[in-house]
Amino acid sequence: MRANKDFISQLNQLLNDYEEELLQAKKQGSLTESTAKTYLLHSNNFAKWCKGDFVPGGRNNGIPRV
Numbered sequence: 508m509r510a511n512k513d514f515i516s517q518l519n520q521l522l523n524d525y526e527e528e529l530l531q532a533k534k535q536g537s538l539t540e541s542t543a544k545t546y547l548l549h550s551n552n553f554a555k556w557c558k559g560d561f562v563p564g565g566r567n568n569g570i571p572r573v
Contacts, residue, residue, distance in 0.1 A: 509556065509557050509558065509559045510557045510558070514557070515557065515558055518554055518557060519554070522550060522551065522554055525546075525550060526547060529543045529546055529547060530543070
C-alpha cells in the first residue's frame with residue numbers, strides 16, 4: 508500500500524463526494540456523459556495508485572499490476 512489507511516478512507520469519501528458533484532453537473536448540463544466518465548476514470552485510477560493497485564501504463568507496457 509502506498510498510503511496509510513486513514514488517508515485511503517478519506518480519499519474514498521472524497522471520491523464519493525466528487526462523483527456526486529459530477530452527477531449533478533451532468534444533470535445540469537455542465538458536463539457531457541463522456542467528460543464525466545473520463546473524470547471518474549482518471550480520479551479512480553489515482554485512488555487505485557494510492558492504494559498500490561495501479562501502475563500507470565502498466566497494462567500497455569506489460570508491467571504487472573501490484
